[in-house]
Amino acid sequence: MTLWRILILLPALLAMPAQEKEKPKAKLQGYDLIAFPGEEVILKAKLEKDDFFHRDLEDQKIVFRLDTVELGTAISGEQGIARFAFLPDKEGTYRIQVAVHEKSPYQADEAEILLLAISEQKPILICDIDHTVADISSLKFMITPNDEVEALPGAADALHQIAESYQVIYLTGRDDTFMKKTKEWMRIKEIPRAPIFFWDFLGAPSQSHARYKKEQIAGFKKKWSNIQIGVGDNKGDAKAYLENGLRAYILGEEEDLPDGTVRVSSWKDLLEDLTRQEEEPEEDDKKADEPVPPAVDDKDEEG
Numbered sequence: 271m272t273l274w275r276i277l278i279l280l281p282a283l284l285a286m287p288a289q290e291k292e293k294p295k296a297k298l299q300g301y302d303l304i305a306f307p308g309e310e311v312i313l314k315a316k317l318e319k320d321d322f323f324h325r326d327l328e329d330q331k332i333v334f335r336l337d338t339v340e341l342g343t344a345i346s347g348e349q350g351i352a353r354f355a356f357l358p359d360k361e362g363t364y365r366i367q368v369a370v371h372e373k374s375p376y377q378a379d380e381a382e383i384l385l386l387a388i389s390e391q392k393p394i395l396i397c398d399i400d401h402t403v404a405d406i407s408s409l410k411f412m413i414t415p416n417d418e419v420e421a422l423p424g425a426a427d428a429l430h431q432i433a434e435s436y437q438v439i440y441l442t443g444r445d446d447t448f449m450k451k452t453k454e455w456m457r458i459k460e461i462p463r464a465p466i467f468f469w470d471f472l473g474a475p476s477q478s479h480a481r482y483k484k485e486q487i488a489g490f491k492k493k494w495s496n497i498q499i500g501v502g503d504n505k506g507d508a509k510a511y512l513e514n515g516l517r518a519y520i521l522g523e524e525e526d527l528p529d530g531t532v533r534v535s536s537w538k539d540l541l542e543d544l545t546r547q548e549e550e551p552e553e554d555d556k557k558a559d560e561p562v563p564p565a566v567d568d569k570d571e572e573g
Contacts, residue, residue: 312355398443
């Protein structure tokens with residue numbers, strides 16, 4: 271380029287805005303939770319680098335919104351977690367959106383926190399995910415694209431029907447690193463959205479899935495005595511459910527299940543048995559309401 275062309279173009283080049291450097295990517299995740307209406311809760315969102323090491327990102331401003339209305343902001347602290355107090359004033363489902371602040375040096379997709387405010391009126395069903403809803407192990411799920419992960423036959427339809435009578439809560443042994451991936455998979459497969467509770471492998475005191483689930487359910491039952499059903503795929507699940515007084519359904523061919531476990535071969539069979547269990551108490555109630563015939567006097571019968 272000749273000197274005179276450079277001189278002509280120089281003012282235009284100087285006037286051009288400097289190209290912004292692309293922000294490094296981060297991963298933002300929201301922790302689902304359940305509460306009573308009118309009970310203050312702490313919403314939690316976790317921010318970490320979106321790379322192999324998943325380094326926690328502290329001192330970052332996180333925005334919390336409900337129905338596009340900003341609730342407020344919080345700064346991510348230890349383990350990259352930002353906490354924000356919120357009070358659900360009535361029963362129902364609250365979908366809280368969380369996002370990194372626009373002035374953050376990082377970029378991340380928005381995440382959702384599902385807050386379920388419920389009373390004790392509707393019975394609760396606890397459901398596992400791996401080999402129960404998803405036809406895959408937790409380890410294989412880590413490395414498999416979501417569109418290649420199949421749901422167990424009939425799982426989505428059965429859970430939609432179950433959700434009409436029960437409040438479904440998912441309790442999985444997956445590490446919370448895969449929270450966002452799990453929620454996205456469930457959306458793709460049209461699995462009913464409900465609160466999902468994950469295992470924090472590094473931060474949890476329990477070092478086995480069975481113990482973790484047993485302790486988590488016990489914690490739930492301190493507040494909600496109407497937790498009635500547990501669905502899983504192995505004896506660890508069955509033990510966690512039974513020891514908390516739940517009716518335990520196990521899908522598959524697991525051997526040596528604890529006494530009292532209900533083994534089913536499919537979601538269709540599970541749904542049929544649940545329906546029978548719901549109808550049987552009604553039949554007992556009808557019998558109880560029937561008039562009792564008068565007792566026969568032995569003397570009258572003889573005479």
